[in-house]
Structures are given as structure tokens and as C-alpha cells.
Amino acid sequence: xxxxxxxxxxxxxxxxxxxxxxxxxxxxxxxxxxxxxxxxxxxxxxxxxxxxxxxxxxxxxxxxxxxxxxxxxxxxxxxxxxxxxxxxxxxxxxxxxxxxxxxxxxxxxxxxxxxxxxxxxxxxxxxxxxxxxxxxxxxxxxxxxxxxxxxxxxxxxxxxxxxxxxxxxxxxxxxxxxxxxxxxxxxxxxxxxxxxxxxxxxxxxxxxxxxxxxxxxxxxxxxxxxxxxxxxxxxxxxxxxxxxxxxxxxxxxxxxxxxxxxxxxxxxxxxxxxxxxxxxxxxxxxxxxxxxxxxxxxxxxxxxxxxxxxxxxxxxxxxxxxxxxxxxxx
Numbered sequence: 001x002x003x004x005x006x007x008x009x010x011x012x013x014x015x016x017x018x019x020x021x022x023x024x025x026x027x028x029x030x031x032x033x034x035x036x037x038x039x040x041x042x043x044x045x046x047x048x049x050x051x052x053x054x055x056x057x058x059x060x061x062x063x064x065x066x067x068x069x070x071x072x073x074x075x076x077x078x079x080x081x082x083x084x085x086x087x088x089x090x091x092x093x094x095x096x097x098x099x100x101x102x103x104x105x106x107x108x109x110x111x112x113x114x115x116x117x118x119x120x121x122x123x124x125x126x127x128x129x130x131x132x133x134x135x136x137x138x139x140x141x142x143x144x145x146x147x148x149x150x151x152x153x154x155x156x157x158x159x160x161x162x163x164x165x166x167x168x169x170x171x172x173x174x175x176x177x178x179x180x181x182x183x184x185x186x187x188x189x190x191x192x193x194x195x196x197x198x199x200x201x202x203x204x205x206x207x208x209x210x211x212x213x214x215x216x217x218x219x220x221x222x223x224x225x226x227x228x229x230x231x232x233x234x235x236x237x238x239x240x241x242x243x244x245x246x247x248x249x250x251x252x253x254x255x256x257x258x259x260x261x262x263x264x265x266x267x268x269x270x271x272x273x274x275x276x277x278x279x280x281x282x283x284x285x286x287x288x289x290x291x292x293x294x295x296x297x298x299x300x301x302x303x304x305x306x307x308x309x310x311x312x313x314x315x316x317x318x319x320x321x322x323x324x325x326x327x328x329x330x
């Protein structure tokens with residue numbers, strides 16, 4: 001398939017936003033390796049992968065949600081509440097093998113609550129998830145207060161912080177890679193993925209085509225909550241610390257990474273490889289800046305700027321191309 005019959009498909013692909021992000025990510029990695037001291041060390045590489053893990057995990061279902069034209073801003077609070085409940089249950093003496101499945105169920109239930117408000121009560125997802133962002137974080141502080149719970153089983157914490165064969169690749173990259181492959185196949189090679197894109201492009205047209213849009217979106221929110229719960233479990237085990245403020249503010253990094261990877265905030269467009277490149281690009285920039293002793297406040301500024309650019313620039317490009325087409329036809 002060609003672009004208006006004038007450009008080969010492979011050339012259009014190379015000129016796409018997500019392909020550009022992948023190239024920029026590789027360039028930033030190369031430049032940071034040469035310009036930032038200790039960036040290229042195996043130890044820092046391990047930390048970089050561990051830091052991007054929760055963002056990458058949550059970005060997988062978030063991609064589906066945004067492609068349908070919705071959003072979920074409660075994911076970081078779901079992570080925090082999951083972590084707080086995990087700590088509380090551990091304090092109560094439950095075995096970790098029971099706690100982890102319970103926390104995953106909790107994440108799914110929190111996601112289902114979002115899905116109920118959005119698909120059954122037909123409320124705007126932005127307003128709903130801003131509300132549950134505050135609700136879930138508040139509940140996390142109700143459960144655990146300002147205290148922290150530690151001393152989780154060493155076997156579990158060691159596995160999460162450990163590396164494959166003692167190298168630089170963290171063990172927890174294995175579930176991330178498996179999930180990325182599953183989500184990628186579902187989005188780009190199954191009827192479910194085609195339904196997701198159709199619902200985002202035109203919800204009314206998708207309904208006429210027989211797609212059950214409301215159940216589709218509901219289950220996407222359930223999966224989003226489930227994966228955020230998993231991220232909460234892994235976060236807690238990595239730091240061996242359950243806290244109510246774990247993951248505070250991370251929803252902005254997730255949304256920034258997804259949009260930076262080429263997913264349209266208006267729905268209907270995006271690829272998972274582009275999103276993963278966006279995650280790596282964001283994590284690389286933050287890691288390199290931390291090594292330069294840049295403050296967390298400045299890192300938030302960088303995230304905010306990237307978020308604005310990822311929303312603004314594609315629209316500028318679309319308008320520029322439309323202007324060129326109008327000039328060509330007049």
C-alpha cells in the first residue's frame with residue numbers, strides 16, 4: 001500500500017513519527033554513552049532497565065486505552081494503593097504467595113471501577129481517572145499512612161533486583177518482554193487490535209461495523225488496572241519497601257512515553273514498537289540527567305516539555321502536510 005499512490009509503503013514507514021522516535025532513541029543512547037560519565041557502565045545499564053520497567057509495563061495497556069480515544073490517569077495511584085495493601089497484608093502475616101495474587105486482583109478491580117464509570121455511566125475518562133487518581137492515592141494513605149513496610153522475602157526481592165546470569169540484564173525484563181510481545185501481537189495482528197483502532201478512529205462507525213465498543217473499553221481498563229497492580233508488586237519488591245506514595249506522579253511519565261511513541265491523543269493511531277522506543281527515550285534522558293546531578297524538579301520539567309512536544313508536533317506536521325496538499329491541488 002502506498003501513500004496516495006505516489007510513495008512506497010516502506011518509505012512512508014521510515015518517514016513516520018514512531019520510526020523517527022526509534023532513530024532518535026538510538027542516537028540519544030549513543031551520545032549519552034560517549035558524553036555522560038558512567039552512563040555506559042553495566043551497573044548503570046541495569047539501573048536504567050529497572051527504572052524503565054514500571055513505565056514500560058503500564059504503557060502497554062495504556063497504549064490500547066489511548067488508541068481507543070480514552071485515557072487512564074489513575075495508573076500510578078493504582079500502583080501506590082497496591083503497594084500499600086501489599087505492605088498491610090504482609091504486616092498482618094499473610095504469606096507472600098497469597099498476597100501477590102490478591103494485589104493483582106485488587107489492581108483489576110480498580111481498573112474495572114474506572115471501566116464502569118466510563119463505559120456504563122458514560123462519564124469522560126479524563127474526569128473519571130483524575131478522580132480515581134486522587135481516590136486511590138488517598139486510600140493508599142488510609143491503608144498505610146506515612147509509614148513504610150519492609151523485610152519482604154529475600155528470595156523475591158533478590159530475584160527482582162537480580163540479573164540474568166550475573167550480567168547487566170535484570171531478571172524482571174523477562175516478564176516485560178513476554179508481555180510486550182503478547183500486547184504487540186494482540187494490537188497489530190488480531191481482530192481485537194483492529195477493533196481497538198476502529199473504536200479510536202470512529203466509535204460510531206465501529207458500532208455500525210458490529211464492534212462492541214463499550215465492553216472492549218471496559219476490559220481494557222481492567223487490564224490497565226491489572227498491569228498497574230503488577231507494577232506495584234514489582235516496585236515494592238525491587239525497593240523492598242511498601243509505601244503509599246510509591247509511583248507518585250508516574251502517570252505523567254507513562255502518558256508522555258506513549259504519546260512520544262507516536263500514539264495519537266485523539267485515538268485511532270499508534271504502534272507498540274514506537275511506544276517502547278518512547279519509554280526507552282524518556283528513561284534514557286532522565287537517567288543521563290540524573291548522572292549529571294540534575295534535580296528531580298528539573299526532570300519533571302523535561303517530562304512536561306516532552307509531553308507538550310509529543311502532542312503539539314504531530315498536529316503541526318499534519319497541518320503542514322494538509323497545507324502542502326492544498327497548494328498542490330490549486
